[in-house]
Ligand SMILES: Cc1ncc(COP(=O)(O)OP(=O)(O)O)c(N)n1
């Protein structure tokens with residue numbers, strides 16, 4: 001089965017004629033506006049109208065979609081498709097079988113099939129489907145009789161069978177409660193290796209919109225932006241720095257950071273705000289400690305990164321966190337999630353799930369207990385925000401960060417005496433730092449503020465960016481510990497702030513590759 005070269009599934013509009021969704025608008029006007037906004041394929045779906053009405057409406061819709069060179073497919077009904085000469089049909093698992101559909105339609109007709117499992121996907125691919133409508137992504141009021149809610153995890157599994165992007169591929173769109181706020185996360189988190197969604201199918205996000213053209217145009221822009229910016233750790237075409245080779249780049253990145261004033265937007269806990277702001281300033285970033293979700297959309301435009309740190313969580317601040325991640329995802333700027341104390345209470349465990357659904361994260365950072373909580377481990381019971389004694393071997397920690405990075409398609413940084421950093425492919429253990437970092441409040445939180453500004457500054461490779469931030473921080477801590485004045489946690493803090501600043505000024509004379517105690521695993 002070869003991909004139909006004329007099929008652009010980027011933004012698939014499935015129409016709806018019910019008053020709950022269409023309101024008192026005219027379906028033809030809405031579809032025309034959606035075509036103007038950039039939808040690339042339209043399906044006429046009406047579960048209630050009589051055949052004569054279906055044919056009449058489909059004929060009108062077809063004359064509109066043809067003007068915009070957009071294919072029109074008919075939901076379920078081959079007879080209507082043949083009557084109006086539409087470009088194809090979409091069928092579900094309980095509709096006319098694919099083989100029969102193929103035998104009755106012209107050979108160039110587009111046929112799409114709904115798939116909710118790997119078995120259904122494989123059967124549809126074998127049967128010659130042009131594309132799969134993969135769903136249900138998330139529960140939706142638009143279709144109440146959906147069989148299974150599969151989320152991005154289930155979609156990822158199906159995509160492993162679909163070889164998208166090869167000449168033997170089948171097109172793939174996801175469907176079910178997809179809208180402008182979640183479309184990039186859906187695309188990003190559904191990706192399975194090289195296989196990714198070709199686009200998304202939506203009903204209410206366009207049909208129910210007050211401005212269908214604007215809604216379509218915004219969705220299309222987000223679909224188009226999703227791949228380059230989000231679904232791989234390194235930018236396409238950029239040099240992939242691996243293992244020790246990456247240390248050559250790090251002094252240059254630190255030097256650039258020191259004079260950048262790149263924004264580090266912190267929605268962080270009340271305990272560490274002052275310290276984290278000072279750390280940001282000393283490393284060359286410009287901190288803003290704004291917990292106000294309403295200003296996140298403006299701040300997200302400024303090219304910096306956002307830290308969401310759950311340390312002093314309240315119901316109100318959860319709304320701000322969600323507004324923050326949505327705004328930064330939409331702007332294409334990095335977000336770091338620090339699920340502080342995530343394994344301590346059921347409120348925090350629930351908050352993690354809510355935040356993971358609200359958007360996607362470039363980095364998830366935490367101690368062992370917090371990373372375990374994000375992974376949903378039932379055995380994690382943190383005492384407060386500390387990780388407690390570790391029960392895992394180094395190898396188990398490596399497996400944890402790697403598998404979470406692969407699952408969430410992000411960087412995972414597990415902090416501790418040795419830090420573990422993984423992007424799912426490359427994993428490193430970093431043993432720099434000072435014992436005093438473990439004796440002051442907020443050293444882990446402030447590291448998050450530094451890592452996110454490095455990610456915002458150095459866009460080519462997130463892993464290298466994070467490594468640069470970690471080494472800036474931990475080499476400075478090592479130097480601070482050597483100060484004659486440093487006698488304990490209290491005197492460590494000013495020495496550390498000094499060294500964060502001084503090492504940055506001095507970085508060209510620092511032999512980073514020699515000082516970095518980094519093991520690639
Ligand atoms: C693009 C796309 N994907 C899935 C569906 C659902 O089709 P089906 O399973 O036949 O359910 P109904 O649409 O008939 O309710 C779709 N229509 N389009």
Ligand SMILES: Cc1nc(C(=O)O)sc1CCOP(=O)(O)O
Pocket residue numbers: 014114133134135136137140141142143146175176177178201202203204205
């Ligand atoms: C038509 C349809 N098919 C689905 C499936 O899971 O197969 S979900 C769905 C409705 C999607 O509507 P909205 O974008 O408004 O959530």
